[in-house]
Amino acid sequence: MSWIVEPERKTPVVAATDVLVCGGGFAGVAAAVCAARNGARVLLIERYGFLGGLVTGGLVITTPPLDNGINREIAERLRRKRVYAPLQKPGAEMISLRMHALDPEVVKHELLQMLREAGVDLLLHTLVVGSVVEQGAVRGVLVENKAGRHAIRASLTVDATGDADVAAFSRAAFRVVRKPITMMFNMAGVDIDRVLDRVGNWSNLKKVVTDAVAQGELKFELGTTLEWGTPGVHAECLLHPGEINVWSGNLKGVDALDPKQLTDAEAVTRDHVMRLVAYLQERVPGFEGSWIELTSPILGVRATRQILGGISPDMQQVRNTTFADTVAKPYAEDTIRLPYGSLLPQGAENLLVAGRCISAEEEAMGQLRLIPVCSATGQAAGTAAALAVRKGVSPGKLDVADVQRVLTDQGVDLGL
Ligand SMILES: Cc1cc2nc3c(=O)[nH]c(=O)nc-3n(C[C@H](O)[C@H](O)[C@H](O)COP(=O)(O)OP(=O)(O)OC[C@H]3O[C@@H](n4cnc5c(N)ncnc54)[C@H](O)[C@@H]3O)c2cc1C
Known part of the structure; x- marks a missing residue:
């Protein structure tokens, strides 16, 4: 292979924030809204011109029920617009929960409204291309867009790119999977x-x-x-x-x-x-x-990179365990729970991961990539990020009981 050596350059820092969320799918929007509601200044960066990720851009418009935490809010907003409804036919279930249909265009707008109402800053048409790592801790990202190449500083970053891009740029541990x-x-x-x-x-x-x-x-x-x-x-x-x-x-x-x-x-x-x-x-x-x-x-x-976190639970564990660090329970009527350790990548400080690239055994991921799980992990990651910034600690040092208390106070049934 031949190479080109690029000249060293100074990259302007164009923004600084408390919590930086990379990726505006269901996980990223949930993370950004919940971090902002818990007092953090939040910036969300998305490579496309709309929100919703695979749900809106991939036309994945059937989901198990959105009925706990921020999912319930999203469902209520869509129900008011008459674009969230259960599928009425035999066999329309996944993990024995009834599948529901969504309208992708209304979803795009409602997610935008939720960010606005929470006071989240938004930067669309911007691709995250690298991370800023100082003494082993992620301190922001490098982005490219029509205006060029810039740096954004953040006290804490949430990787909701679905592909664990920021984790990979930061040399966190991950595995690569190929799915149809x-x-x-x-x-x-x-x-x-x-x-x-x-x-x-x-x-x-x-x-x-x-x-x-x-x-x-x-x-x-x-x-x-x-x-x-x-x-x-x-x-x-x-x-x-x-x-x-x-x-x-x-x-x-x-x-x-x-x-x-x-x-x-x-x-x-x-x-x-x-x-x-x-x-x-x-x-x-x-x-x-x-x-x-x-x-x-x-x-x-469906999947590319999966981070290797503090824990990689299998399906039996997520279904039957009340983890001491449970921070997400995606469904009101199902026992699936996720531990905080699944959101904490090994090998990179100051970074949380949410959505379809969290840490779990591969056979469990088939169910953990479903839409409500992605947004539930987003809610957990965003809430934890805001608390970590407020307390001035890295996410790994956070007392998870505090995160659980705030999530519960804010309407998430963690089943604890
Ligand atoms: C074909 C298919 C069928 C499916 N069927 C179902 C189903 O029936 N029901 C169900 O519940 N789930 C289903 N799923 C799974 C579900 O749709 C996804 O797992 C879920 O929507 C992922 O949400 P997310 O927010 O984690 O990731 P994504 O939706 O992938 O969002 C990631 C966001 O980050 C942005 N991004 C990525 N990289 C960068 C970068 N470097 N810089 C800036 N932005 C970036 C992307 O543009 C995107 O908006 C299906 C998935 C597929 C592919």
């Missing part, structure tokens, strides 16, 4: 009744597609080394008449930290979507007048 990736999309103008007359229920549409593939009427060619886990379709009419949310199959073996592979994955899944839609429009009654409303602006990457 998916391009979600929405179609509009679907004559739902006619489709269901033809296929019976949405699950059967998958069989129509699988049969078409088996008979060679529909071809999903990869043309790369990538591999289909499950090509096909799962469609669901969620909230709006004539609109369906479509899961377009799982692509396996992608290293989603490699931009070249991600580029291939974007191209392949987009081909797949177009072929699938053309087939549905031509061959399945009810799709004739339909169109693609939106393919997900963010490719559905």
Whole structure:
């Protein structure tokens, strides 16, 4: 490999804050709102122009119930706008909790409103590209945007990038996992009744597609080394008449930290979507007048880096243990709990992690990456960050009983 040596440069420090939250998905927004409500000056940085991460940008718009802590607030806001509703059909459960549908556009705006109401400073269109580490402690990050390259100082940083970017930049311990990736999309103008007359229920549409593939009427060619886990379709009419949310199959073996592979994955899944839609429009009654409303602006990457924290609980532990340092209980009606140690990366001081890259055993992560868990860990991380700043200690030295007391006082049922 050849190299270019860049000249040494001075990077201007453009902002300083108490708590810096990197990433504006459900975890990051929850962390920022809760840190601000607990008295910290908070800045949230997000690479895209909207909030919600995979929920809004990835069109992941079904979730187990949002019914504890900040999740309950989000649900109430969405319910008022009539865009949060339980799925009414047999089998619409995950971890025996009923799945609910959300409207991504309203979610984007409500999350923005929550940040404004809490007094959080927001910087969109800004990518975190490095961290500022002094004597082993994270003191902020380096960012790049249209204005150039800048530094932002922070007393404490919360990594809610989903990919543990800040943890990796700070040389914290992590492992890399590869999970199937998916391009979600929405179609509009679907004559739902006619489709269901033809296929019976949405699950059967998958069989129509699988049969078409088996008979060679529909071809999903990869043309790369990538591999289909499950090509096909799962469609669901969620909230709006004539609109369906479509899961377009799982692509396996992608290293989603490699931009070249991600580029291939974007191209392949987009081909797949177009072929699938053309087939549905031509061959399945009810799709004739339909169109693609939106393919997900963010490719559905489930996981990349997972931090190695003070503890990596397995599923049995998160379901059956009341950890002495329990700081999150995502659901009112389920026993899953998360310990504070899962948010504390080894090898980097002054950093907390929230969302889909927290520390847990891989088999547990399938359930711990669900939306309500990400926001519950965000609430815990943001609250802990504000308390740590107020007390002038690093997050690892915080008395977790204080965090538990504040969370409980602020309406989180920790089941303690
Ligand atoms: C295809 C698919 C289907 C799924 N199905 C379900 C389901 O049915 N129900 C369910 O509950 N969950 C589901 N999930 C999981 C769930 O959607 C996610 O785990 C959850 O939304 C993650 O939230 P998060 O805030 O941790 O991360 P993300 O939503 O990924 O948010 C991270 C944010 O950080 C930003 N960011 C990243 N890097 C940087 C950087 N360097 N600088 C600045 N900003 C950055 C991103 O733009 C993003 O906004 C699914 C996931 C996928 C991919």
